[in-house]
Amino acid sequence: MSAEPVSRRARPAKAPLSRDAIIEAGLRILDRDGLEALTMRRVAQELDTGAASLYVYVKDRDDLMAAMLDEALGRVGFTAEGTWQERLRALVDSATEEMSRHEGLALVALGSIPTGANALLVLDRMLALLKEGGLDDTTATWAVDLIYLHITAGGAEQSAYNTKGMEQNAHIAEVDRHYAALPADRYPMITSMREELLSGGDRERWGLQVLINGILNTPVHQ
Amino acid sequence: MSAEPVSRRARPAKAPLSRDAIIEAGLRILDRDGLEALTMRRVAQELDTGAASLYVYVKDRDDLMAAMLDEALGRVGFTAEGTWQERLRALVDSATEEMSRHEGLALVALGSIPTGANALLVLDRMLALLKEGGLDDTTATWAVDLIYLHITAGGAEQSAYNTKGMEQNAHIAEVDRHYAALPADRYPMITSMREELLSGGDRERWGLQVLINGILNTPVHQ
DNA sequence: CGATCGTGACGAACAATGTTCGCTCATGGC
């Protein structure tokens, strides 16, 4: 439809297709129009080509999303200042931020052992920081597992909030009404603590500190 | 195709459609054939009806999956024995188990504030246990947030491992080869700790203990 | 006992998706 067959020759020398170009285009669409707009046809359109052409450089949609995730993780920043705990917090915050910035990418990371070059770089850096903190090898690896899981989960949660239909205030108000209508005999704690439940506060920062303190205080008895 | 128009009257009095029947059928399919088999047509087929009929009782596929999740959470068991920490561990283990038993359901929970009747029951029980442990209201609510996030993430991870194509041993061996081939100068920690990284051990149990110890040792400075 | 009527059920259709199959044609080496 609306073909208007412009000869490829006539086009202003467009950048040739490449895996990187596809990944970049995918991220652009994901950021601009959200996860449900990330279709193969839409990515191809962004590159002024057809969907079939993408499959030369990308195995399938999952492969593309995994590559996009690793590309995003390549933008995680490393700091050289502060104690190891401060640097770890900065690293985790940056990774969480990067994952939540692009809707849906965090879900790709959940439940697949990381193998991407940039994901592994993040893991390596985290391991180094934990070793600097004096942890033994076993504890350090288990801790990295746990923290990485926390990053992906936090990213997924954040990402969902960022893009959930209506602006989040309206949604929270709705949940609040729902909680308020609960029978107090069946949900005694929730009804009595409702106000605290939906209140603000820097839970993200507290949660990471919980992990760090817990890791330092929980021996691995294998 | 293969219509064989059996009059509905001739059929042995089939159970009438209902929201619960649809949810049960969905869980049966999810358990038997996995997430990608959970299509509206397939659920309808399980109930010997057409896909369109489901929409009387279910808003859309997301609504169905949310209902399935809550139904699954209804099977979480509560123990009355042991210290509050032991009971909390049992509760979390049961919830994680229930989420990971049904592929993909944990992802539904990620990034949506829980509102299902059974999900709230789990939260209420967790709050009670944490209060029993002596936590103040703010810490308890933040802790429940964190633990619930941990449950969903752990469930999603477990669920992915349970159903990831090939049997997981082959997959782990493949990842191991991948790690072994990494350049040691770029990934010094990973290459030197490769053995620990993919080794076993009860990381799940340790992770939860980390959360508990961390929660008990991390003050909320609001 | 028979006509009526509402409502749950359903077949068919629609728009959109991921993916594959061959054909086309520009390009680079002889």
Place this chain on the structure above:
DNA sequence: GCCATGAGCGAACATTGTTCGTCACGATCG
């Protein structure tokens, strides 16, 4: 100047979620 190579691409296919108009069943009313 020609030809083979391979990237690019249109069209097609199988499926998906969802909606629409129709239909038959069973209860209700006369």
